[in-house]
Structures are given as structure tokens and as C-alpha cells.
Amino acid sequence: MVVARELRRRYGETDALRGIGFEVGRGELFGIIGPDGAGKTTLFRVLATLLLADSGSATIDGLDVARDYAALRRRLGYMPGRFSLYQDLTVEENLEFFATVFGATIEANYALVADIYRQLEPFKKRRAGALSGGMKQKLALCCALIHKPELLLLDEPTTGVDPVSRKEFWDMLGRLNGQGITILVSTPYMDEAGLCDRIALMQGGSFLDVDRPAGIVAKYPHALWAVRASRMSGLLGDLRDKAGVLSCFAFGDSHHVATDGSLGPAELERYLASRGHESIEIGRIEPGIEDCFMDLAGAGEGR
Amino acid sequence: MLRYLLEKEFKQILRNKMLPRFILLFPCMALLVFPLAANFEVRHLSLGIVDCDRSPYSSRLARKLAASTLFRLEELSSDYAKALKEIELDRADIVLEIPAGFERRLVEGEPVELMISANSVNGAKGGLGSAYLGSLVSDFSSELRSELGNSPAGNLAPSFSILTLYRYNPRLEYPVYMVPALMVMLLAMLCGFLPALNIVGEKESGTIEQMNVTPVRRLPFILSKLIPYWVIGFIALTICFGVARLVYGLAPEGSFLVIYLFASVFVLALSGFGLVISNYAKTIQQAMFMMFFFVITFVLMSGLYTPVASMPDWAQAVSRLFPLRYFMAVMRLVYLKGSGLGDLLVPLAALLGFAAFFNGWAVLSYRKKS
Numbered sequence: 024m025v026v027a028r029e030l031r032r033r034y035g036e037t038d039a040l041r042g043i044g045f046e047v048g049r050g051e052l053f054g055i056i057g058p059d060g061a062g063k064t065t066l067f068r069v070l071a072t073l074l075l076a077d078s079g080s081a082t083i084d085g086l087d088v089a090r091d092y093a094a095l096r097r098r099l100g101y102m103p104g105r106f107s108l109y110q111d112l113t114v115e116e117n118l119e120f121f122a123t124v125f126g127a128t129i130e131a132n133y134a135l136v137a138d139i140y141r142q143l144e145p146f147k148k149r150r151a152g153a154l155s156g157g158m159k160q161k162l163a164l165c166c167a168l169i170h171k172p173e174l175l176l177l178d179e180p181t182t183g184v185d186p187v188s189r190k191e192f193w194d195m196l197g198r199l200n201g202q203g204i205t206i207l208v209s210t211p212y213m214d215e216a217g218l219c220d221r222i223a224l225m226q227g228g229s230f231l232d233v234d235r236p237a238g239i240v241a242k243y244p245h246a247l248w249a250v251r252a253s254r255m256s257g258l259l260g261d262l263r264d265k266a267g268v269l270s271c272f273a274f275g276d277s278h279h280v281a282t283d284g285s286l287g288p289a290e291l292e293r294y295l296a297s298r299g300h301e302s303i304e305i306g307r308i309e310p311g312i313e314d315c316f317m318d319l320a321g322a323g324e325g326r
Numbered sequence: 327m328l329r330y331l332l333e334k335e336f337k338q339i340l341r342n343k344m345l346p347r348f349i350l351l352f353p354c355m356a357l358l359v360f361p362l363a364a365n366f367e368v369r370h371l372s373l374g375i376v377d378c379d380r381s382p383y384s385s386r387l388a389r390k391l392a393a394s395t396l397f398r399l400e401e402l403s404s405d406y407a408k409a410l411k412e413i414e415l416d417r418a419d420i421v422l423e424i425p426a427g428f429e430r431r432l433v434e435g436e437p438v439e440l441m442i443s444a445n446s447v448n449g450a451k452g453g454l455g456s457a458y459l460g461s462l463v464s465d466f467s468s469e470l471r472s473e474l475g476n477s478p479a480g481n482l483a484p485s486f487s488i489l490t491l492y493r494y495n496p497r498l499e500y501p502v503y504m505v506p507a508l509m510v511m512l513l514a515m516l517c518g519f520l521p522a523l524n525i526v527g528e529k530e531s532g533t534i535e536q537m538n539v540t541p542v543r544r545l546p547f548i549l550s551k552l553i554p555y556w557v558i559g560f561i562a563l564t565i566c567f568g569v570a571r572l573v574y575g576l577a578p579e580g581s582f583l584v585i586y587l588f589a590s591v592f593v594l595a596l597s598g599f600g601l602v603i604s605n606y607a608k609t610i611q612q613a614m615f616m617m618f619f620f621v622i623t624f625v626l627m628s629g630l631y632t633p634v635a636s637m638p639d640w641a642q643a644v645s646r647l648f649p650l651r652y653f654m655a656v657m658r659l660v661y662l663k664g665s666g667l668g669d670l671l672v673p674l675a676a677l678l679g680f681a682a683f684f685n686g687w688a689v690l691s692y693r694k695k696s
Contacts, residue, residue: 071539093541101539107532111338123330124540166536 024049024174024205025070029079032065039065040076041228047207047221052200054219055209056312062228063209064104067178070207071101083174097125100172104179106159108166110152114143117151118165125170135202136165139195157188164195168204175199177208181215193218213313224316231319236312243310243318245269245281248288252300261298265291272317277304279314327542331550335524339554349516353562356508357569361501371455373397374409374418381429387466391422396458413445420444420455422463432470501574506657507630509566510650513589514624517559518596519617521551525604526613544692552597559593560586579664585657587667591677592653598684599649605691624650649680 025047032040039062047053055063068074070081072092081088086095108117118140122129133140139161146154151162160180167175177196181189193215200206200220208219216222217236224231224239232239250271252258259278262271267286272279282291288305295303310318339345373391377384392399400418403409412418423441431438442459446452525548528534537547563586570576578585599620607613625631627641628650634642645651652673659665667674 073535073538096539096541099539101536103532103535105532107536109334109338109533110531111341112334116334116337120330120334121536121540124327124537124542126541 024051025053025081025083025207027070027079027081030066030069030076030081031078032069032074032076034065038228040069040079042079043228043230044079045223045230045233047205049205050200050203052196052206052208052218052220054216054222055207055225056211056213056216056222056316057209057225058211061225063225064178065228066225067101067103067176067207067209071099071176072096073101097170098173100167100170100175102163102167102175102177102180104182106151106163108151108159108163111150113148113150114154114162115147117162118169121166122169127170129169132169132171135171135199136168138198139165139168157184157191160184160188160192161195164192168199173205175204175206175208177206179209179211181210181212189215213311213316216312222312224312224319226316226320231316239312239315240310243315245283245318247308247310247314248280248282248291249274249277249304249306249308250280250291250295251277251302251304252295253302254300257298258295258300261295261300265294270317270321274313279308281314281318328546328549331542331546332553335550335554339558349558349562350565352516353509353512353565354569356512357505357566358573360508361504361574370395371397371419371451371458372400372417373459374401374403374412374421375399376403376406376409376421376423378404378406378426379424379428380404383429383432383470384424387424387463390466391459391462394458394462396455396462410443413443416445418445419451420459422459433474435474502576502662503658504630505566505570505574505576506661507654509563509570510592510654510657511625511630512566513559513563513593513653514596514650515621516562517552517555517593518600519603519621520558520600521555521597522600522604522607522617523610523613524555525551525601526607526610529604529607530609548601556593556597560589563589576661578661580660580666584660584665584667584670588653588656588660588670588674588677591674591681592649595649595677595680595684598681598686598688601688602684602691605688624648627651629654646676649677652676652680 025045027046028044030040030043031038041062043062043066055066057063065074069076070083070088072088072095075089083095084098086098088095109120112120118129118136122132129136143158143162143165146158151159154162164177164180167177181192184192189212196206196208197218210216219236221233221235222239223233232242234242250258250262255273255278259271259273262268262278262280265286267282268291269281269283271281280291288307292303292305375388375391377388388399388402391397397420401409401412406421406423409418409421409423413421421443423443425439425441428438428440440463442456444452444456444459525534528537567582603613603616607616627637627645628634628648629637629645630650634645634651634655637645656665656670656673659670
């Protein structure tokens with residue numbers, strides 16, 4: 024469905040895309056995971072035919088994003104990261120407007136959006152600008168869907184949305200995906216990665232890895248430990264000083280420590296005790312996407 | 327497609343709380359208030375007279391001046407320094423000094439010099455005031471001459487007076503001159519600047535991104551932005567005609583059709599100009615600032631206040647670069663002089679040129695995908 028080859032794009036001195044290549048199959052829910060400034064929005068704008076890449080190519084359904092943009096726009100549903108509907112039109116008017124400019128009608132494609140629109144219906148006479156953040160995202164999704172696109176491009180749809188609405192939003196994506204719509208979605212939240220069929224980890228304009236979430240986790244090469252002690256602040260520095268510790272990051276209430284084969288938990292505990300730490304807890308854990316991302320990003324920076 | 331876009335634009339304009347009212351209020355305000363407030367007529371100047379002669383003739387001059395509606399005699403003294411102090415304190419606008427020996431010299435036919443000192447902080451007041459005062463004084467001197475016809479010197483210059491006949495604006499009324507030009511300014515704001523601001527507004531709010539991924543083509547999109555303001559502009563212009571007729575009794579000597587024709591070409595040119603601005607500005611703030619700059623330039627250089635003909639040569643040359651200059655000239659010619667289309671081919675060609683130039687530039691500077 025989507026085939027990108029060696030996409031590059033510079034903004035002045037900054038390389039936003041440094042040779043991105045990937046493929047998304049029909050019917051896939053593909054996530055692009057990366058922190059702010061990774062180049063996600065640039066990539067989406069190139070795919071949405073809004074921005075020309077400096078070099079490289081991308082085709083969607085065989086149509087080139089640069090050459091066949093007019094034909095492509097009918098098949099794409101793009102939802103930018105920033106709310107971009109008309110705030111002074113009502114919910115209903117926005118949906119109607121975007122349906123008509125695509126030559127569609129709400130009635131014809133109602134089935135597609137019914138699930139989402141039903142939640143908006145009580146507010147349909149309200150101006151879009153007066154909706155809550157979560158409602159705005161739902162309306163934007165409706166408007167991006169109303170012409171029945173084959174590919175949905177969703178740029179950080181859940182950023183700035185409360186956890187409950189985020190969950191609801193991902194449930195909707197799952198159902199839409201179930202109806203055969205290919206979805207390309209970006210997010211800075213690593214915990215959302217597991218909801219995608221496949222993900223790409225992105226940083227500094229490059230993909231670090233592309234795989235199923237489980238595949239990425241399975242490739243994690245080190246032993247990973249969760250370490251807790253009474254003085255968490257000094258602990259981080261001490262752990263990083265220890266030979267055999269590859270990396271150490273604060274994760275919520277514990278530190279995730281990656282070690283090479285030479286360092287076992289018993290030795291680690293002795294070392295920490297010798298540094299004056301008390302009530303030390305060390306437990307083996309399975310890596311999450313975030314651990315994988317940190318590891319890959321660290322490797323990318325040459326550490 | 328265009329129909330849906332227009333429907334949306336009108337919906338948004340009408341829903342805007344301020345804009346529709348402003349569109350109605352603006353022409354009325356512009357025509358009712360500005361010409362009256364921005365009036366250069368000078369009246370009731372405070373006059374100080376320093377009479378160092380204290381003769382019957384000098385007090386007769388003072389009485390004559392005091393009787394004029396232009397001046398209000400504030401102070402009659404014999405101390406010039408004191409009178410000048412009054413000017414410094416802003417209690418007097420203008421001081422006339424009558425020298426000692428005024429009467430004797432007049433009677434003996436010797437030349438007499440009077441000194442006028444005017445406060446020119448307000449240039450128009452100072453300049454016009456001293457001109458009025460000068461002409462009253464020369465009136466007085468010709469009065470005296472005819473009285474003293476048997477002047478001992480006997481070398482009187484034959485007295486004559488100039489009769490000025492002002493064509494096209496016989497009473498030199500300021501509104502008659504200003505109103506047609508203000509209509510041009512108004513049209514420039516409504517049809518040139520508002521749509522540009524609207525487009526930049528879509529850029530700023532990001533909605534243009536959403537529009538760009540739809541199959542809507544550039545031309546209908548632009549037209550949907552321009553047409554509502556064209557309609558508004560012509561409504562406002564028509565309101566202006568009505569206000570001018572009702573309030574100032576001002577109807578064009580020439581034909582309305584000619585004005586509407588020129589207005590259409592002018593609006594086309596200014597819309598193009600606005601589009602150029604909208605292509606370069608990323609935010610409303612930038613666009614506003616650019617427009618502010620051009621509005622001031624237009625006002626100063628296109629002959630809204632200062633006639634182009636009385637500008638220095640370089641400024642006249644520069645003013646040829648502004649479309650407003652041509653349409654203002656046309657409006658005044660049609661309104662006051664009754665010029666027909668045949669007399670106005672040069673400005674018509676100029677405006678058509680501007681329309682082609684700005685719209686061409688707008689098309690070239692616009693790239694749908696950066």
C-alpha cells in the first residue's frame with residue numbers, strides 16, 4: 024500500500040528525514056513511534072502530498088506522492104497533529120463541508136463514521152472550536168474518514184488527549200482497521216506501540232528499526248533488571264559507574280539496568296551495598312518498547 | 327465546487343460577530359466623520375496686535391481685523407516681546423506688529439512694513455492664518471489708497487484685483503474633494519486586504535493544510551476567498567454613493583457605470599496585491615504589518631490628502647506605482663468634472679496593467695507544495 028524509498032528532506036541546517044524507507048501492507052495498522060523532533064510530521068506531510076521530499080520516492084497504492092498528488096488526495100484521509108478544522112463552523116457543518124469537497128455525502132459513508140459520530144451527535148450544533156480536546160480529535164477523525172479513504176494518515180492523534188480518550192481513540196482505530204482501512208499513525212507514547220500491527224522506531228530523521236512490536240522486543244540483546252533502593256537519586260549515578268552496566272534509565276519508580284553477560288544480580292547487589300545503598304531490590308524484567316527504543320537510540324548515538 | 331466553498335465563506339463571514347456590522351459601519355463612518363474632522367479650513371484664530379503707532383489708522387486696521395470671522399482679537403498691546411510670549415503660551419496663534427510711524431508713512435506715501443509672526447506648530451493653521459492676515463492687510467491698504475487718492479507722491483500704482491473662479495468645486499468644499507477618494511481607500515481595504523487576511527488566517531489556524539489535502543483546486547479556493555469580499559466591496563461602495571448623495575448632496579457629474587467599471591478593475595488589481603501579501607506572510611501579524619505599511623504609503627503617496635500634482639517630481643514618479651492614485655484621480659474626475667470613459671483611457675490601461683501584474687505575481691509566488 025505504501026512504499027517509501029530513501030526519503031530525504033532538509034530544513035535549512037536540519038535533516039528532518041535522512042533516507043527513510045519502509046513498506047506498509049494493505050490493511051495494516053502501522054505505527055511510527057518516536058520523540059518530538061524525530062521527523063514524524065515531516066514524513067506524514069510528504070506522504071500526505073503537502074511537502075516534496077528533496078530526494079527519494081514514495082508511492083501509495085502505486086501512485087506517486089509528488090506526481091499523482093491530485094488522484095492520491097481522494098484516496099487519503101489526513102489528520103494533522105494540530106486541530107485544523109473550521110472552528111467557527113459547527114460539528115455538523117464541518118463534516119458536511121469536508122464530505123462535499125470530496126464529492127461525497129454523509130449519508131453514503133455514514134456507516135464508516137457512525138461509531139464515532141454517535142458520540143459527537145449531542146454536540147452537532149456546537150461550534151468545533153468549543154469542543155473538548157478529545158471530542159475535537161474524534162471530529163477530525165470523522166472528517167478525515169468521511170470520503171472513505173483507503174489510507175488514513177494520523178499524525179499524533181492522541182497527543183494532549185486524556186488517557187481515557189486515548190484508549191477510546193485506539194479502540195476506534197482498531198475497529199476501522201478491522202473494516203479494511205490501512206492506517207499509518209504516529210505517536211510519541213511508547214505504550215501505544217503494542218496496539219499496532221507493526222511499528223517503526225524513529226529518531227533524528229531515521230528509522231531505528233521496523234518490525235512487529237513483539238519482534239522488536241524479542242531482538243533486545245541484553246539482560247534487563249529493575250533496580251530499586253532507598254536513595255533513588257544517587258543510585259542512578261552509581262549504577263552507571265559500574266563496569267558491565269551498559270545503560271541505566273529511570274523508569275517510573277525503578278531504574279532499568281541493562282547488563283552484559285558478565286554482571287549478575289548478586290554481584291550488582293554487593294556493589295550497590297558497598298556504595299551505601301539500603302533496601303536494594305533487583306528483579307529480572309522483560310524489556311518493553313521503550314527499553315528497546317532507548318537501546319537502539321543509544322546505539323545510534325554511538326554509545 | 328465553488329458553490330460549496332462560497333456557501334462556507336459566507337456562513338463564516340455572517341457568523342463573525344464583528345465583521346458584518348463593521349462592513350456596514352465602516353463606509354458610513356469613513357464618509358461622515360473623516361471629511362469633517364480632517365478639514366483644513368481655518369477659523370477663529372487668536373490674533374494679537376502690537377500697535378506701536380497708536381494712531382487713528384492703526385486702530386482702524388485693528389478694528390477691521392477684529393471684525394473678520396477668521397480672527398478673534400485676543401490682545402492689543404504695544405510690547406512685541408509680550409505678544410510673542412502669548413504665542414509661546416499658546417494663547418495667541420498669530421501676532422501682527424504695526425510699527426511706529428505707520429500713519430505718517432502711509433500718508434506720506436512711503437512704504438510701510440508690517441510684521442506677521444505666526445505659530446506654525448500646526449502648519450496649516452500658521453500658513454493659512456498668515457495668508458489670510460496678509461490679504462486682509464492688503465485689502466486695508468488698497469482701501470486707504472483709494473481714500474488717499476490725492477496722495478502727495480502721486481505715483482500710485484493702478485489698482486486692480488484678481489477674481490478667482492474655482493471650477494468643478496466652486497466653493498472649495500473639502501468633503502467634495504475628499505469623499506470620492508475615501509471611497510477608493512475603503513474599497514482597497516475591503517477587497518484587497520480583507521481576503522488576504524482571511525487566507526493568512528487559514529494558514530495560521532492550519533485549516534489550509536486540511537484544505538490542501540482535499541481535491542479542491544487552487545483557483546476555486548482563491549475565488550471563494552475573493553468573491554465574498556468583492557460583493558461586500560460593491561455593497562459598501564453603493565452605500566457610499568448613497569451617503570455622499572444624502573449627506574453632502576454629492577452625485578457624480580459623470581456616470582455611475584464608469585465608476586463601477588473602474589471599481590471592478592481596481593478591485594481585481596487590489597485583490598491580486600492582497601494575494602501576493604498572503605503568499606509571503608505566514609501569520610496574521612506579518613500580514614497586518616505589511617498592509618499597515620502599504621496603507622500609510624497609499625494615503626501619503628496616492629493623493630488622498632496631498633494632491634499628487636503638488637508633490638515633488640520624485641514623489642510624483644513614485645506615486646505612479648500605486649494603483650490607488652489612478653482610481654482616486656478617476657473618482658474625482660468622474661464625480662467633480664464628469665469625465666467619461668473616453669477621457670480616462672490612460673488610468674484604465676494603468677489599472678488593467680496593475681491587475682495583470684499583481685495577479686501574475688500572485689500565481690508565480692504561490693506554490694501549492696513547498
